[in-house]
Amino acid sequence: MAELTVDVAVVGLGPGGEALAARLAEAGLSVVGVEERLVGGECPYYACVPTKIMIRAADALAEARRAGQLAGTVSVSPDWAPVAGRIRDEATADWDDQAAVDRLVGSGARFLRGTGKITGTGELTVTGPDGTTVVTATKGIVLNTGTAPAVPPIPGLADGPVWTNREAVQALAVPESLVVIGGGPVGCEFAQVFARFGAQVTLLQSNARLLPQDEPEAGELLAERLRADGVDVRTGVKITRATHHDGSVTLDIDGGEPVTAATVLVAAGRKTDMAALGLGVYGLDESAKGPTVDDRMRAAEGLWAIGDIAGKGAFTHMSMYQAAIAGDDILGQDTKADYRAVPRVTFTDPEVGAVGLTEAQAREAGLTVRTGTTQIPASSRGFIHKLGNEGLIKLVEDADRGVLVGATAMGPGGGEVLGALAVAVHGEVPVDTLRGMIFAYPTFHRAIESALADLRS
Ligand SMILES: Cc1cc2nc3c(=O)[nH]c(=O)nc-3n(C[C@H](O)[C@H](O)[C@H](O)COP(=O)(O)OP(=O)(O)OC[C@H]3O[C@@H](n4cnc5c(N)ncnc54)[C@H](O)[C@@H]3O)c2cc1C
């Protein structure tokens, strides 16, 4: 059994952990980064990057089909090979992280491949292919262990092959038919991609609507758009049983028609295992989804947690933001996290961009709420764009302060339009100042002006 003493151990090298380990090493601390799978985490290998490559291709197909009505005759024959090739060759190097390991070691950090478990205060035991190493971290330990796909306890589901996001991004061919369990961002993005590539897709969502974390108007419009892509969207469903046959699966639905498909893709949320991480050593609740952190990402004295397990939003930009906060704290700088203007984008077509509070969250917080909404097809740019112009802008104002506390930008480039609204919420720009702006004509973001004019109680 080897022993190693460092200033800081970073356990789990998701996007934030990788950046933080390198930053601390470059600042002169002795650092070890510990990773049991791939350095960089879920985002580059199984999540954001490969899925957005799939979406780029699926959107190209949709635009080509629209060209038939807007610009002449186009013949579209979907081919998955370029997508699978890009993911394998350009994005993931066939799921090999050597370049990331080299980058980390090049920053001056040490790297240990293996599973880390806290075995004492400031002590981590790492078990990996090269044996066991006990690491003593004199300044402390940073956790960035992320989440894994959760397979819901539907009787029979686990008795046969099931895709999660990790299998879906490695697909070498499009299944003839696909049933997606879950209508959050993951389920909606995958359902649209595979439908546009020709799969017969059914999307089963237990909640009454898609994207329940977002404004109801966005979830309802997205269901409409997915149906237009040929997806059989069913909301408010309860799946009672799964039966795997040879080469297909049937899902029984309480009070509804059963669904049979060649492949089932589970996108029903994520899970963590705090007991496996040994959080009890610090007196923390091992049955929780993650440790409770303060505004410097401290979970306990000498223990920081960043990324998905910190529970402030499961996004790569959140992981990176929190890595910067924890890094400042470790390096003695006084920076506090501020979650008033957290942006998020679901990269369906139309994109659903949102920042800050939804109307319901603002009302729950006791604010005096005014909202303003406008439909993108009613704007000049929406009219010009025509096919694929569906979307909306919704603003949520704290009327007492006269500032926006939340906004949704759904539509073509909705995630980009969101940028202006994120500045408004983050900077607490007075609504009167926003109204006095000049919005370029004819842009999609000019619709913000109409939504501002619509603000009312
Ligand atoms: C399909 C999909 C699409 C997504 N798309 C987007 C998107 O477009 N934009 C966006 O912002 N976010 C997106 N996300 C979310 C994003 O992937 C995560 O928020 C992001 O990866 C940050 O996670 P993290 O920092 O918590 O760590 P993760 O990326 O989850 O990495 C954690 C790492 O810790 C390692 N680990 C775990 N336990 C141990 C241990 N005990 N010892 C050693 N190593 C350990 C794991 O192997 C893993 O590599 C998507 C997620 C999914 C599933």
Ligand SMILES: NC(=O)c1ccc[n+]([C@@H]2O[C@H](COP(=O)([O-])OP(=O)(O)OC[C@H]3O[C@@H](n4cnc5c(N)ncnc54)[C@H](O)[C@@H]3O)[C@@H](O)[C@H]2O)c1
């Ligand atoms: N573009 C992005 O930023 C992006 C993209 C994808 C994922 N993510 C993040 O990754 C995380 C995971 O996303 P997700 O979509 O897997 O999870 P999620 O928790 O957001 O959504 C899962 C959905 O599955 C449904 N569900 C749960 N059990 C079910 C069952 N038995 N039958 C039918 N439906 C069921 C729930 O109603 C829920 O709406 C999210 O926090 C998200 O923020 C971000």
